[in-house]
Amino acid sequence: NAGVTQTPKFRVLKTGQSMTLLCAQDMNHEYMYWYRQDPGMGLRLIHYSVGEGTTAKGEVPDGYNVSRLKKQNFLLGLESAAPSQTSVYFCASSYGTGRTEAFFGQGTRLTVV
């Protein structure tokens, strides 16, 4: 009964390095989301997906790419990390119909130095 699982939980990157954050959900949800949370800024949507093979931009998409090759997984990539991308990243998922609430993972704390 894992729900939404994010990997890794912590990471330190040097400026210019790349990395991929993995989100996996076992609830057969259609929709998946990536948010970032910064002090004083709240949670902001980066990218989202309404189904396997689809992605769309959110409020703050610049510097990030995503892929949804399998329904249960949603990947967030940073091609060239910048200090401004230091944040806590949350993945979430929800049903496409019926119940509307989103379920969140535990977060990934990323520091770019």
Added chain:
Amino acid sequence: EDQVTQSPEALRLQEGESSSLNCSYTVSGLRGLFWYRQDPGKGPEFLFTLYSAGEEKEKERLKATLTKKESFLHITAPKPEDSATYLCAVPGSARQLTFGSGTQLTVLP
């Protein structure tokens, strides 16, 4: 563009001292309003969904209400374990959430 504003930013209560948190919103068409609880180092945890003005939902010491312009989260006789950040959010057409900045609640024993 959907907007969500929460107040106060922080609230300190004595155990047993009831109070309310406010969430005001501006949306083109309300598809619901969500309340979440977030503990330090954790992801947001779903509490309630409200869909129409006048609707109320309760869970233990928490009661959420909704009007056409705002929602309230009433906390009755809080305990220290109710300390957390409470977030409200409204969904877009793809259920993507626009969040408020949250109210950090501290309940002192």
